[in-house]
Amino acid sequence: MNRIKNTGLILLTALLAGCSGEETMSELTDRVFDIAERQYTMMDTRLKDDTMPRSMDSEGNFIDSNLRWWCSGFFPGSLWYIYEYTGNEHIRALAEKNTEKLDVLKIKGTDHDLGFQMNCSFGNAYRITGDERYAEPIRTSAEVLAKRFSPVTGVIKSWDFVNKGRDWKYPVIIDNMMNLEHLYNAGIIFGLDTLKTIALTHANTTMANHFRPDYTSWHLVDYDPETGKVRSKETVQGFSDSSAWARGQAWALYGYTMMFRMSGYDCYLSQAENIADMLLERLPEDGIPYWDFDSDRIPDDYRDASAAAIMASAFIELSTLSNSPKKTAYLETAEKQIRALASDEYLANPGENCNFILKHSVGSLPGNSEVDVPLTYADYYFLEALLRYSRLPE
């Protein structure tokens, strides 16, 4: 009798799920990778040997970048993710070609972005294929990046330039946490403990100086290179010096989650959980943040799909590493963000959006640059989030 009742209940539940018509995450992931495969195959035909995709202007024209632009690693990295999910050998050939284009960058010591550029391209290439030809550029670029570290400040210098009206001596932005994955990874692959120590020291100094008591992060901290003292805390891409610029919070969440995965040190897990808990309190209902959590135009302001994609990927990883009672909420938030990004509002149809995958990101609103447009890093972290979700245990 009970069995009959239970069978009836199961059938009813299945029927209701079918009637609700909600796409499963596995169906959603197939759908997005199908679009990504088509968009990025077309995207490659727009490029030359020395260019990468960057964005789209307000008239809908494609904008490319040179290889030195900080985002040049995201297109090859996304191609590697598409290959990983689909096994499409043509995509693999495009990933190889676009990764090799970046070999010239490995000695670029002029800013911190070398980590982003080489880890997304060569780092993924080596992880996926194990091909030794990708190893040397990883080692060379990590050693070049490490030269930007100073034991006096305890951090890697982000930029060598000084913006108009500023007085920086040794500027470090929260985004820089992301470059540590390249250093730490190279430290593991080549047995170079110095690279790991630099990554740990940068993460510790940033934890001490970049965060407010509520676990929001300043965008930029400037250091005195002679004494290591903090000179100022400010913003460049955020609404104000005291605001929480959305992508900065995303880099922070991702950075400390990644540092815990890499090193196993609990202090990074606690930091990531504290940042995550702050975000759970502050994210809008659909999980897609406004470009700055403290903008004075909310709710009539731009959303930033890139920040949502970075957060989603980090929330998924954190949910697998954390023992916090909130770990389920981390995963639910990521799923909500992914479902919003995979909706018509954010996801492009094949042939549209200059062949980028996502719409509606914000590069720098104060700089009036890349506002409400597609950006390669939104695409990259969205695909990464989907891959990570697809690998969760049942």
Ligand code: GLY
């Ligand atoms: N790393 C630059 C940015 O997030 O806009």
